[in-house]
Amino acid sequence: MALVMHSYKGNKNSDKAFIAAEFTGVKIDMPSGFEMGVTNKTPEFLKMNPLGKIPVLETPEGPIFESNAIARYVSRLNGDNSLNGSSLIESAHVEQWIDFSTNEIYGNIFNWFVPRMGFMPYSVPGEEAAISALKRGLEALNTHLTSNTYLVGHSVTLADIITVCNLNLGFSTVMTKSFTSAFPHVERYFWTLINHPNFKKVVGDVKQTESVPPIKKAGQPAKPKEQPKKKEAPAAEAPKPVEEEEAPKPKAKNPLDLLPPSPMVLDEWKRLYSNTKSNFREVAIKGFWDMYDPEGYSLWFCDYKYNDENMVSFVTLNKVGGFLQRMDLARKYAFGKMLICGSEGPFKVKGLWLFRGPEIPKFVMDEVYDMELYEWTKVDISDEAQKERVSQMIEDAEPFEGEALLDAKCFK
Numbered sequence: 001m002a003l004v005m006h007s008y009k010g011n012k013n014s015d016k017a018f019i020a021a022e023f024t025g026v027k028i029d030m031p032s033g034f035e036m037g038v039t040n041k042t043p044e045f046l047k048m049n050p051l052g053k054i055p056v057l058e059t060p061e062g063p064i065f066e067s068n069a070i071a072r073y074v075s076r077l078n079g080d081n082s083l084n085g086s087s088l089i090e091s092a093h094v095e096q097w098i099d100f101s102t103n104e105i106y107g108n109i110f111n112w113f114v115p116r117m118g119f120m121p122y123s124v125p126g127e128e129a130a131i132s133a134l135k136r137g138l139e140a141l142n143t144h145l146t147s148n149t150y151l152v153g154h155s156v157t158l159a160d161i162i163t164v165c166n167l168n169l170g171f172s173t174v175m176t177k178s179f180t181s182a183f184p185h186v187e188r189y190f191w192t193l194i195n196h197p198n199f200k201k202v203v204g205d206v207k208q209t210e211s212v213p214p215i216k217k218a219g220q221p222a223k224p225k226e227q228p229k230k231k232e233a234p235a236a237e238a239p240k241p242v243e244e245e246e247a248p249k250p251k252a253k254n255p256l257d258l259l260p261p262s263p264m265v266l267d268e269w270k271r272l273y274s275n276t277k278s279n280f281r282e283v284a285i286k287g288f289w290d291m292y293d294p295e296g297y298s299l300w301f302c303d304y305k306y307n308d309e310n311m312v313s314f315v316t317l318n319k320v321g322g323f324l325q326r327m328d329l330a331r332k333y334a335f336g337k338m339l340i341c342g343s344e345g346p347f348k349v350k351g352l353w354l355f356r357g358p359e360i361p362k363f364v365m366d367e368v369y370d371m372e373l374y375e376w377t378k379v380d381i382s383d384e385a386q387k388e389r390v391s392q393m394i395e396d397a398e399p400f401e402g403e404a405l406l407d408a409k410c411f412k
């Protein structure tokens with residue numbers, strides 16, 4: 001018998017096992033037609049979980065309830081992986097972070113969000129206590145992530161899968177950008193992992209909530225956008241099944257496509273950059289300045305604001321790599337160079353960006369949270385020293401401003 005998940009698409013608790021399954025290559029079926037409040041109250045379902053809660057995983061050896069237990073089972077089905085750490089102490093740390101994120105993160109997000117939805121009594125002191133406990137948890141997580149890419153070791157473990165699913169509940173319901181910006185390492189960690197292909201395949205595109213939802217009166221739970229079709233009172237935190245989301249509106253044209261045409265063709269520059277293998281200064285750099293159109297494009301220097309945190313080389317490189325991945329949405333409109341300078345920590349991250357239009361595009365500012373982590377200065381091309389700095393950044397000149405380069409990454 002195959003593994004069968006009883007849940008609905010988009011449930012953040014069952015996502016944990018589905019993501020673990022992506023890492024372990026395990027197949028889990030999920031029958032369609034699950035109806036919240038109906039299917040999970042049938043006698044057959046109550047035999048699998050007497051609480052009548054989802055998710056439940058049916059296995060050849062019997063059913064399992066509790067989403068963390070289900071995810072642990074899935075992560076251990078195929079022994080050939082390091083989701084549970086690769087030593088006794090690492091597996092203890094995996095468990096430590098799973099408990100931490102369940103109690104200190106998920107529990108407090110739940111106590112903030114659910115009373116607002118009207119599924120539990122709301123009180124101002126109750127909400128304040130939940131928010132302050134959540135901040136304490138996020139502060140601790142942020143500190144750990146200052147010098148660690150993952151919670152345990154150097155690759156994704158079950159602790160990351162469960163923590164990111166728990167954070168996802170927060171990012172998509174109550175934790176707005178102005179709340180999370182106090183925890184920049186948590187933000188970087190969350191956005192990097194939620195966009196990891198094995199996560200993305202399960203959770204799809206995630207958008208941070210723009211506001212904290214208004215308080216609904218207890219007993220009259222307003223149908224949250226997230227709520228699945230049901231015949232009786234739903235689970236407190238039941239999130240919306242993905243398939244019930246509103247049909248996407250037709251995509252509006254990017255305002256940058258409406259700018260007056262420019263003689264500079266970005267792809268031509270990118271080709272010249274990539275194909276120039278020798279005499280870079282004479283060919284590519286000269287070519288760049290010959291084609292640069294200051295009416296249609298602008299150049300920007302960026303400097304990472306928190307260089308003193310960049311003590312570990314691979315963490316710094318991952319951070320910059322994540323930034324470039326998130327810039328993917330601007331590929332048609334941007335070219336960038338990111339230099340990681342220094343031969344030991346703290347490494348300095350300095351960048352140069354070419355954007356279509358006279359300003360940094362608004363959609364980039366809105367969608368790429370890393371933008372706020374950098375100081376941005378428009379290049380004044382009438383200043384020869386600034387032009388020379390641009391040229392040096394494009395050609396990965398080394399030493400750059402007196403320092404060796406740990407790496408130079410290009411966005412093209």
Ligand SMILES: N[C@@H](CCC(=O)N[C@@H](CS)C(=O)NCC(=O)O)C(=O)O
Pocket residue numbers: 011013040051052053054055065066067068234235236237238239
């Ligand atoms: N600790 C449980 C929580 C399960 C839970 O609360 N499930 C909700 C949906 S996300 C549910 O089924 N509620 C139905 C109910 O309370 O009757 C887990 O992680 O699996």
